[in-house]
Amino acid sequence: MSVIEVNKDNFEEEVLKSDKIVLVDFFADWCGPCKMLSPIVEQVANENENIKVCKINTDTEPVLAFEYKIMSIPTLISFKDGVLYKKSIGLVSKEEILDLVK
Numbered sequence: 556m557s558v559i560e561v562n563k564d565n566f567e568e569e570v571l572k573s574d575k576i577v578l579v580d581f582f583a584d585w586c587g588p589c590k591m592l593s594p595i596v597e598q599v600a601n602e603n604e605n606i607k608v609c610k611i612n613t614d615t616e617p618v619l620a621f622e623y624k625i626m627s628i629p630t631l632i633s634f635k636d637g638v639l640y641k642k643s644i645g646l647v648s649k650e651e652i653l654d655l656v657k
Contacts, residue, residue, distance in 0.1 A: 558600045561609040562616055569609055571637040576656045577607045581623070581630040583614050588646040589629040595649050596631075599656075606656045631655055 561569050561579065570577045580596045582589035593610075600608035613620040613628055623632060623639070631647070633640040633655040641655045 556600055556604060556607065558597055559607065559609045561611050561619075563618055566611075566619060569607070570634055573607050573634070573637075575605060575607045576640070577609060577634045578652070578656055579632045579634065580608070580610045581613050581620060581625045581628055581632070582610060583612060583628055585614075586628050592629045592631075592646050595652060599649060599652050603653075603656070 558580075559569055570579060578596070578599070580589075580592070582593065596608060596610070599606075611619055613625055623630075627644050629644075629646065631643045631652060633642075643651060643655055
């Protein structure tokens with residue numbers, strides 16, 4: 556499954572109302588660690604049909620970034636049944652990303 560770009564208009568539908576665990580990557584285009592994490596997140600999305608992976612650009616979606624208290628990027632948040640489940644800040648390994656969705 557490919558990574559889904561999410562914004563304030565489709566956040567509720569794609570993330571909060573999803574019947575799968577959702578991994579959300581909060582990022583910015585100018586962020587070096589975000590660029591390093593992005594291919595790993597895409598690999599996780601392509602290899603795991605049982606989860607949904609979304610990306611939110613914190614520069615274009617500051618309200619969502621504020622709502623989920625994103626102070627540093629990259630930040631990964633997993634949602635289960637529409638509720639924040641686990642959170643990780645900074646560049647992490649594929650194994651650590653997979654731990655967020657277990």
